[in-house]
Amino acid sequence: MFNSNSPLGLGYSVGVMGGLQKYTYEKVGIRHSFGFKFSYIPNVTSIRDKTLKEYCVVNCDKAKEYKFSNTHGNQSVLYYALDGLFDFVKTDKTRFGMILGISVDFAFTNGEGSDSVGGTTWLFGSARTGFYTQVNNNIFDLTLKLPVLGCGVGKPVFDTTLTLGYKYLF
Numbered sequence: 001m002f003n004s005n006s007p008l009g010l011g012y013s014v015g016v017m018g019g020l021q022k023y024t025y026e027k028v029g030i031r032h033s034f035g036f037k038f039s040y041i042p043n044v045t046s047i048r049d050k051t052l053k054e055y056c057v058v059n060c061d062k063a064k065e066y067k068f069s070n071t072h073g074n075q076s077v078l079y080y081a082l083d084g085l086f087d088f089v090k091t092d093k094t095r096f097g098m099i100l101g102i103s104v105d106f107a108f109t110n111g112e113g114s115d116s117v118g119g120t121t122w123l124f125g126s127a128r129t130g131f132y133t134q135v136n137n138n139i140f141d142l143t144l145k146l147p148v149l150g151c152g153v154g155k156p157v158f159d160t161t162l163t164l165g166y167k168y169l170f
Helices: none
Strands: 012-023 028-041 051-053 065-067 072-090 094-112 119-135 138-152 161-168
Touching (some): 012 072, 012 161, 072 119
Antiparallel strands (some): 012 028, 028 072, 051 065, 119 138, 138 161
């Protein structure tokens, strides 16, 4: 979410997810997750340049330049994630390991201000990695999601997220 103008492009998110987790071998498992996430971006200019130049192929000196005046934005995301779970340590009631996976997102971004930040992201693929610990039926994980593939309409935000999560197994 950063650009060269500001390294402080932090946003805040809240989400709800559900899914299925299954261990196929003693220390290797798989997790399917479906979820919804809402993110608030307090400083859009930290992830976008202060001005936006119209895209051009020829005669770019005359391309129109727009002043980017939005200061806030939000993003709603529906996603599916497929994660591999690899245990480093396993005892009777606890596990500790690494997550490696991919996710596919459908996102809609909306801006507040005189210019639009918005755009619908049709396809947004990400690589996911992180660590987790499980105690009985409680799972705590730290996951980094990095965008690797995406296409959209408008000016979509392809965000990199670091998520601290809690999951309960029923």
